[in-house]
Amino acid sequence: MRILFSIVYMAVFLAAGFSLTRRLLPASGAEEKLVFTAAFGLVLLIALPALFALALGFTLPAALLALVAAAALAAAGFWPRHTAPDKASGQPGSAARTIVPAFWTCVVPLFLLSVWLLHTHTLYYKDGGYWCGQSTYGDLPMHLSFIKSIAEQGLFPPEFPMLEGQTLYGYPFLCESVSSVFLLLGAPLKFACILPQVVALAAVFGGGWLLAKNLLQSSAKASLAYVLFFLGSGFGFTYFLEGGAENFTRIFTAYYETPTNYVEENIRWVNPIADLLIPQRATLFGWALLFPCLALLMRFALNEERRLWPALVLLAASLPLVQTHSALALVLICGVLFVQALMVHRTDWRTLRPWLLFAGATGVIWLPLMLTQILPHTQEGSGFLRWHFNWSNEGDNYFWFYIKNIGLVYILLLPAFLWAGKKLRWVYGGGLLILLLSEFVEFQPNNYDNNKLLFIWHLLGCILVANLIVDLLKKVDKKSVQAVLAVMLVFTGTFGSILTLGREAVSQYQHFDADAIAVAEYVEENTDPMGRFLCGTQLLNPVLSLAGRPILCASxxxxxxxxxxxSAQEAAVRQLLEAPSEEELAQWDIDYVMIGPSERADYTVDESWFAAHCALLYDQGGYSVYQVTQTAE
Structure with a gap:
């Protein structure tokens, strides 16, 4: 029943998204209706519970009020009203009015594959434990802790659960609260995680195809660009062709030794499905808003469909706290296209006014988000905004690094740019600005994470190259020769990613065994959601990830x-486990202690002290949970 209620809840938000699509994009075709229903529905699911939570906390009443608001929007969208004729309907950039088979042929298979990967990679129950796939082994426990703690603690904005003394999240938490709301409705953790992700996948794949179609005005070109982006890869597969079958089959058995992620040979350009959309929720939800937004932006900027600016504002509004990289990419692309508009229209304020409305309304929404959540953490944290050239290249020639990592698309970028028309060049100019910043500036401590920006540049590059390839193939007279060349090009450009996705499909690793699940269930049912736990700093921590309890120091x-x-909290963990005292437990605000297999393996735990000074709450399956009952005066 709780799962059914969660499905109904999601359906109401999608109905509201559909109503917004009817109002804001009245002439949209079936494909656009699907994409923007998903995108607007997600926007509302992200924003409405958060807005009510600011007053009521992240609680069930806030979630139910959000449902009422979404239902009202859904109903209002179907209320009859006079609709002005769509002045842009006859323009070449307007939405198609008929079903486009190429869209469904491209989107449906990758959507279904990705949903299956989410199922097998997220708390997959087998042999009494929870299992995952290769790509989610490291990231998923972190996301689970955020999702669970937001719902358990009810604070909003939420407090960071992984480090005592750290209140600012330092992470775009709206990509997590979008699942936390379903925990409030009683849904299981796995279902709460995956339900909004499924909707996001539809927006990502559909939005990517629509972006290419709106730019290239060709279903064939859009489909090739789609394939080159989501299934594209470089020449990393060649490292597995030597050494016989044993070396090749290592792709499907080794941990992160694939044609798109083989650090030993400086292969770092990952497959976006396997390594970005499935494991990284910020990227998934960021792209679910960004790609449809860019698809509309092309019509708004290049076809001058001025009425689209409110839809753009709605899609962009929450981006900074969903994925900051996507927000920055949107700003850079918009900046370049606005310069183009200024050059073309100069003092034609009737044309420029929608740009200013879009920028002004978005800025008013973004400013408080940036000032209260993003910038304070950037100033307090270490490793943000540093100069660093050449992304993650470690030892290769600059151009060879990208040739072997990206492959066909990178090789053809220059001729594709020269071949493209003026409008397409301007759009790619936004991508070049993203590339320039990403190659010289680190926006986070891990320079590898700049790929979250670089992949937006790459998306525009795939569109550019698809335009060139299809145009050149059309110049070949024989259809059979066209087909052979097309197959050869697609195979060369995608073989590495196909192998990587095959690896993901068969990968299985245990996250939490039955004993870890049992202790997490006990902690969730019998301890204070705000109570801080002392435990080890291991990556897989059932108290943190499955019960959502704050801990002294995470991994x-x-x-x-x-x-x-x-550093101070990490040192305190060792001190408190190995030489505990009432005074120091009180100093670090410790309410509970969990001692399990990892704590006993990594520390010389003084269990006798905890047994003598704390109340034993749980002792099963190698896990002991104590409540701190004595504090220093």
């Missing part, structure tokens, strides 16, 4: 790349 693998100084 440095996460904290370092969030730019946080965790």
């Amino acid at each position: 440095g693998t996460w904290l370092y790349y969030h730019g946080m100084d965790y």
Whole structure:
């Protein structure tokens, strides 16, 4: 029943998204209706519970009020009103009015594959434990802790659960609260995670195809650009062709030794499905808003469909706290296209006014988000906004690095740019600005994470190259020769990613065994959601990830790349586990202690002290949970 209620809840928000699509994009075709229903529905699911939570906390009443608001929007969208004729309907950039088979042929297979990967990579129950895939082994426990803690603690804006003393998240938490709301409705953790992700996948894949179609005005070109982006890869597969079958099959058995992620050979350009959309929720939800937004932006900027600016504002409004990289990419692309508009129209304020309305309204929404959540953490954290040239290249020639990593698309970028028309060049200019910044500036402690920007440049490059390839193939007279050349090009450009996705499909790793699940269930049912736990700093922590309880210090693998100084808390964990005292437990605000297999393996735990000074709450399956009952006066 709780799962059914969650599905109904999601359906109401999608109905509201459909109503907004009817109002804001009245002439949209079936494909656009699907994409923007998903995108607007997600926007509302992200924003409405958060807005009510500012007053009521992230609680069930806030979630229910958000549902009422979404239902009202859904109903209002169907209320009859006079609609002005669509002046842009006859323009070449307007939406198609008929079903486009190429769209469904491209979007449906990758959507279904990705949904299956989410199912097998997220708390997959087998042999009494939770299992995952290769790409989610490291990231998923972090996301689970955020999703669970937001729902359990009810604070909004939420407090960071991984480090005592750290209140600012340092992470775009709206990509997590979009699942936390379903926990409030009683949904299981896995279902709460995946339900909004499924909707986001539809917006990402559909929005990517629409962006290419709106730019290239050709279903064939849009489909090729789609394939080159979502299934594209470089020449990393060649490293696995030597050494016989054993070396090749290592792709499907080794941990992160694939044709798109083989650090030993400086292969760093990952497949976006396997390594960005499935494991990284910020990227998934960021692109779910950004790609449809860019698809509309092309019509707004290049076809002068001025009425689209409110839809653009709505899609962009929450981006900074969903994925900051996507917000920055949108600003850079908009900046270039606005310069183009200024050059063409100069003092034609009737044309420029929608640009100013779009920028002004978005700025008014973004400013408080940036001032209260993003900038304070950037100033307090370490490793943000540093000069660094050449992204993640470690030892290769600059151009060879990108040739072997990106492959066909990178090789053809220059001729494709020269071949393209003026409008397409201007759009790619936004991509070049993204490339320039990404190659010289680090926006977070891990320079590898600049790929979240670089992939937007790459998306525009795939569109550019698809335009060139299809135009050149059309110049070949024989259809059979066209087909052979097309197959050869697609195979060369996608073989590495196909192997990588095959690896993801068969990968299985255990996240939490039955004993870890049992202790998490006990902690969730019998401890204070705000009570802080003392435990080890291991990556897989059931108290943090499955029960959502705040802990003294989490894994440095996460904290370092969030730019946080965790040295004092990490040292305190060892001190408190190995030489505990009432005074220091009180000093670090510890309410509970969990001692499990990882704590016993990584520390010389003084369990006798905890047994003598704390109340034993749980002792099963190798896990012991104590409540701190004595504090220093």
